[in-house]
Amino acid sequence: MKRPLRVYAILYLAFLYAPIALLPLFAFNDGTVIAFPLRGFTWEWFRQLAEIPALHAAVLNSLTIALSSAALATCLGILAARAATRFAFPGKKGIMGLIMLPLVLPEIIVAVSLLVVLLQLGLSLGAWTVILGHVLICTPFSIAILNSAFQSLDLSLEEAAIDLGETRWSSFRLITLPLVMPGIISSLLISFTISLDEFIIAFFLTGTEPTLPVYLWGQLRFPQKIPVVMALGTILVVASVILLTIAEYFRRRGAARTGQADTGGFL
Amino acid sequence: MKDTLGVTRPIITLDNVEKYYGDYYALRGITAEINQGEFFSLLGPSGCGKTTLLRTIAGFEEPSSGRVTIDGKDMAGVPANVRPTNMVFQSYAIFPHLTVAQNVGFGLRREPLTRKEKERKVVEALEMVGLKGFGARAAHALSGGQRQRVALARALILEPKVLLLDEPLSALDKKMREQMQMELRRLQRQVGITFILVTHDQEEALIMSDRIAVMFEGQIAQLDTPQVLYRRPVSRQVGEFIGVMNFLPAKATVGPDTHIEVEAAGLGRAVIGADQLPGGWHPGQTQSVGIRPETMSILFEGETTDRRVATGIVEDRAYYGDMTYYEVRLDGVEKPMTISMKNLVGRPVLERGSQARVAWDARSLVLFA
Ligand SMILES: Nc1ncnc2c1ncn2[C@@H]1O[C@H](COP(=O)(O)OP(=O)(O)OP(=O)(O)O)[C@@H](O)[C@H]1O
Numbered sequence: 218m219k220r221p222l223r224v225y226a227i228l229y230l231a232f233l234y235a236p237i238a239l240l241p242l243f244a245f246n247d248g249t250v251i252a253f254p255l256r257g258f259t260w261e262w263f264r265q266l267a268e269i270p271a272l273h274a275a276v277l278n279s280l281t282i283a284l285s286s287a288a289l290a291t292c293l294g295i296l297a298a299r300a301a302t303r304f305a306f307p308g309k310k311g312i313m314g315l316i317m318l319p320l321v322l323p324e325i326i327v328a329v330s331l332l333v334v335l336l337q338l339g340l341s342l343g344a345w346t347v348i349l350g351h352v353l354i355c356t357p358f359s360i361a362i363l364n365s366a367f368q369s370l371d372l373s374l375e376e377a378a379i380d381l382g383e384t385r386w387s388s389f390r391l392i393t394l395p396l397v398m399p400g401i402i403s404s405l406l407i408s409f410t411i412s413l414d415e416f417i418i419a420f421f422l423t424g425t426e427p428t429l430p431v432y433l434w435g436q437l438r439f440p441q442k443i444p445v446v447m448a449l450g451t452i453l454v455v456a457s458v459i460l461l462t463i464a465e466y467f468r469r470r471g472a473a474r475t476g477q478a479d480t481g482g483f484l
Numbered sequence: 485m486k487d488t489l490g491v492t493r494p495i496i497t498l499d500n501v502e503k504y505y506g507d508y509y510a511l512r513g514i515t516a517e518i519n520q521g522e523f524f525s526l527l528g529p530s531g532c533g534k535t536t537l538l539r540t541i542a543g544f545e546e547p548s549s550g551r552v553t554i555d556g557k558d559m560a561g562v563p564a565n566v567r568p569t570n571m572v573f574q575s576y577a578i579f580p581h582l583t584v585a586q587n588v589g590f591g592l593r594r595e596p597l598t599r600k601e602k603e604r605k606v607v608e609a610l611e612m613v614g615l616k617g618f619g620a621r622a623a624h625a626l627s628g629g630q631r632q633r634v635a636l637a638r639a640l641i642l643e644p645k646v647l648l649l650d651e652p653l654s655a656l657d658k659k660m661r662e663q664m665q666m667e668l669r670r671l672q673r674q675v676g677i678t679f680i681l682v683t684h685d686q687e688e689a690l691i692m693s694d695r696i697a698v699m700f701e702g703q704i705a706q707l708d709t710p711q712v713l714y715r716r717p718v719s720r721q722v723g724e725f726i727g728v729m730n731f732l733p734a735k736a737t738v739g740p741d742t743h744i745e746v747e748a749a750g751l752g753r754a755v756i757g758a759d760q761l762p763g764g765w766h767p768g769q770t771q772s773v774g775i776r777p778e779t780m781s782i783l784f785e786g787e788t789t790d791r792r793v794a795t796g797i798v799e800d801r802a803y804y805g806d807m808t809y810y811e812v813r814l815d816g817v818e819k820p821m822t823i824s825m826k827n828l829v830g831r832p833v834l835e836r837g838s839q840a841r842v843a844w845d846a847r848s849l850v851l852f853a
């Protein structure tokens with residue numbers, strides 16, 4: 218590689234990851250001020266995390282929302298991917314395009330428009346409205362992952378099972394489902410992670426019970442709490458990386474199992 | 485196969501089966517009987533509806549009109565999973581997440597058998613297709629030929645009344661294909677099950693089948709034994725599709741006692757029997773005669789014959805070792821015709837441009853009129 222290119226690459230990566238690297242640095246720093254030089258190692262901020270009930274409520278809220286969103290988005294993803302790969306129907310391209318749109322739509326637009334609609338309908342905000350929004354943004358990811366899982370399947374596989382005496386449903390369950398299972402797991406994990414980390418939609422649509430990112434944002438107003446936020450952020454980053462790694466592992470395993478070439482995923 | 489009274493019994497009856505997609509006819513007026521224990525082939529060019537017909541028999545497609553009867557039962561509304569047919573798919577459709585034994589035993593899931601009995605059946609089925617000891621292998625790690633055998637064993641384990649095979653050999657290389665042709669034939673005789681094979685390879689159909697239905701554009705053009713199809717094609721299209729056939733312009737008139745008089749360009753006048761007009765009279769159609777390359781022979785210097793003789797010029801020749809193919813233009817004919825000769829000991833090979841005398845018989849003419 219040429220020298221300027223290498224410098225550029227290093228700067229780029231530094232710009233991308235240095236802020237994240239600072240998180241754990243200050244999370245373990247024995248001082249309330251976020252500034253160098255570092256003061257020494259401590260577990261104090263992590264210990265404090267364990268003692269804030271509002272935080273625990275937020276974590277619980279976030280987990281509920283993330284689990285529900287992941288499950289719903291993945292179910293919708295399975296249905297859409299199966300329909301898209303098996304059947305030809307009029308307007309298929311247009312419909313698939315519309316479903317995938319939230320992938321590129323600014324989240325703030327999704328959030329505001331959902332908020333307007335919900336308020337117009339006179340519905341009260343709560344965990345379920347956040348779930349609604351998160352399903353909307355997770356489903357395209359889910360479809361993209363599952364589409365590639367379904368596409369690699371030979372359409373005659375299910376027919377072969379039917380031919381051997383199984384019903385439509387049981388052949389789906391016995392043949393297709395196990396073969397796309399890595400994709401399903403990958404979709405669940407990625408949707409879960411997206412929902413867990415998501416801020417804008419959650420900020421607009423959450424009612425009186427904040428999700429974890431919203432709670433975190435609220436805490437930033439109190440300077441003495443910043444190290445605690447750093448500790449929490451560290452945990453979130455580590456959890457996200459682990460989940461995405463597992464998701465990618467399953468996606469690749471799925472690709473290998475059905476013998477398709479790896480076309481690259483989100484990682 | 486004949487039953488005890490020596491009567492052939494149809495296992496499948498197709499009665500005016502039609503299938504259209506929108507206003508496109510994939511199948512038109514398909515009427516045929518396929519006999520118990522027969523090796524039956526559907527032969528035709530790509531897109532002629534072979535797969536559609538096979539899938540209609542299997543129950544994956546409902547005919548738009550007409551009736552499919554299997555073993556005396558009307559199949560209308562009977563779904564694929566309860567029909568007494570099993571299928572070997574073109575892609576083989578081996579379940580990649582299961583072992584060979586699990587694949588082969590898949591159809592036994594719902595059978596009221598003990599585990600021991602099921603295992604024994606799987607072992608037997610694997611043995612039958614020459615895959616003894618392969619049971620524990622992962623299915624996705626098999627070669628093409630092995631996959632094909634697994635697909636066969638999996639379909640045969642349920643002892644269907646009819647086994648449907650959609651171009652099962654087209655994915656194999658030439659050598660493997662020839663070997664599997666013989667094996668399929670042997671297997672079919674051994675199990676006595678009716679096989680219906682879809683193929684676009686005329687040689688494969690001739691080698692393997694008891695009877696062949698030749699299809700063009702969704703219709704059966706001719707349904708006969710390989711010999712009859714080859715020797716007495718009902719149309720130029722069929723004659724051309726199966727093997728090589730030379731066509732010469734002709735003029736025919738029906739004489740007394742159904743004898744037909746033909747005047748064929750380059751060959752001359754001949755009297756032929758009614759069986760040599762297998763397609764029947766179609767007044768107004770341009771008339772021609774067909775003749776196969778191997779039914780004619782080139783006479784060499786000094787050779788005499790009591791067969792009919794025509795004369796022409798060797799335009800080209802291709803030497804194949806065991807055979808020589810001559811392109812001979814008969815006097816008074818525009819297009820050269822192909823004549824194949826065995827390279828017997830002492831028989832010379834004629835050069836381009838030499839005069840040739842061609843011996844032929846009226847019996848080997850087929851008239852299309
Ligand atoms: N579901 C469908 N919708 C519309 N047209 C179809 C459908 N299935 C088949 N056809 C058409 O019907 C015709 C016959 O198809 P079929 O698959 O039976 O041909 P085939 O003889 O098996 O050809 P090949 O040798 O290429 O497999 C084709 O022109 C095909 O395009």
Ligand SMILES: [Mg+2]
Pocket residue numbers: 534535536
């Ligand atoms: Mg086909």
